[in-house]
Amino acid sequence: MLKKISISKISELAAALMDKGLLLAPVKEISGHNFVEIKDPKQVDLDFHNTIASPKAAFFPHKEDFIKYETGKPIDTASVVALNLPPTFLFGARPCDVKSFGIMDIHFIASGIVDPFWKQRREAAVIFGYAFDLEKPAQPEEFYQTLGIGAADPEGSDIFMVKKGGDLLLNSVTPKGEKILTELKILNEGKAADKKYYDEYIKKGKEYKTRSMCLEPGAITKKLEDLFQNTDFWNRVSSACISCGVCTFVCPTCYCFDICDDTLFGHGTRRRVWDACMFTDFTLEASGHNPRTHVYQRLRQKINHKYSYHVRKYGVISCVGCGRCTKYCPVNIDIYSIIEDAMKA
């Protein structure tokens, strides 16, 4: 089902979605766009390339409260935090980011140990994917083409959106998406010409140029396994790394977390908070032993997890080529160049 709306009326569409539930959409903040829970429909801004943080926080928030308790009180007075989620609309996620949700589903659902928080959030959500603007060139850090992801791939979205001049075309991809499109009375019917434009746009998206190399998952896995003991290689590629957590925090497929307790004036919360394998204390054990004390070991872990261990275990590379890690790295470490170097090494 294809519908359309003028982009000038985007705030009206936002208001209609807010009537139905929670709306997460790109908002222009001081430093760039980010997905934010919309309070005022006028905030929604589709004039962006990609957001600073990936939209993974929609399903895997930076902090997630699990249990509330009072210190000094019996354990049965503690309560599990219930989510009670309204329908959630994730509006305007780029194809590479949408692809990341499928990869994250492996860890949080398909691996067998279901994370109820991730699962409930995923089920409550309707994803409005949004094609990159094919008229504009890709950013220098992006490389999703390398990972076989097009700039206008609708897979993974419930509704996929494409810009056509001053209009926004919305096409349903799943029955869930179709239901929402039917209910949104503010939308107009798409015409045959719109359908043709949409189909061609999706096709053209496959050809959209980002940085690209021939990357066969099996080959890179093997290569990285062979390189594991090559300390010179890892020291060289990590020599600039300052061990901050920017790359993992903006990454759509990084999912490591820490569970910690926080008490304030007797009120306690047990929650999970994002953690980063680049932090020095990430692998610090209670004994005081730390198996990864060197920078090179930590960067090696990150690269191997995404391009080697993950492929061995689940068959897919855990990277979607959005390029955020490269873009926001304070010292310009580029994961693409490291993979390229590894293939040549």
Place this chain on the structure above:
Amino acid sequence: MTDFRQIENNLKKEAKRLLEAGEVAVVLAYGRGYDEKHPMPFAAKTIADVESLVFNEYCNFNMASYLMRYPWGTKIAIAAKAADSRAIIQLVQEEKVRREDLVILGIPAYGMKNQKTNEVVDSKTTGGLYNPVIYDILLGEEIHGQKIVSPYEVLAEYEAMDKEERWAFWKSQMDKCIRCYACRKACPMCYCDPCFIDQNKPRWADKAPQSPGNMMYHLTRFHHLAGRCIDCGECSRACPVDIPLYLFHKKVAKECEEMFGQAAGMKLEDKPVLVDFRVEDSDKILE
């Protein structure tokens, strides 16, 4: 000003000479990144590495942060712009590095740019200086006649705010913080191991990126840098969400300078103001 291309050539020439003569084991400078606009901090250890050295307007990194990765006695050549040279002095004062281990390759420069916004960042990063305060070899001509901007000029707007407005300003800024700790890691003066924020006995602040913990982290870090911040602006540059941390550091630096008559990292023989006591020190803090 010597143009950046010439500085790059001089850097390569000196690096090659020092490595060939065995005078240093490593040259800490800037190397090629994935494109022109994105150079990287780079440690050249062989003659072959020298070809990868670059210098352009995006080489903002403060290489002094990398000095402490090498044990005392390792001979290191380090490329240093004005603020970086102050970091070196401060680290020598704090006995983290030894002056005799270093060959400082001074770089006089202005017009350095932020790679994300292309904006000229001198007012945020040079500490009002264009020439390195200390050097052994200068890679370009000293800059004279360029308008000297007070390092505290950018504070005007901030200082115009009253107490409540400042609190509201920092609160809104701290709310953006994602606790990636890039500011601390990019800072040449943040070398504590462990950092107070990573301790869990006692735990000084909450680990989640939310208001009280964020404020605790940043305010403590601000104060740990009082009289030590050398105004390189690396914390703000590293921040993925553009928190203007330099404003607070500059404000504290300004007050320290007014109270103790000494800016951080300006003279090798100085002592950091907060570890030194002089009878004539200001009592303003007690008033």
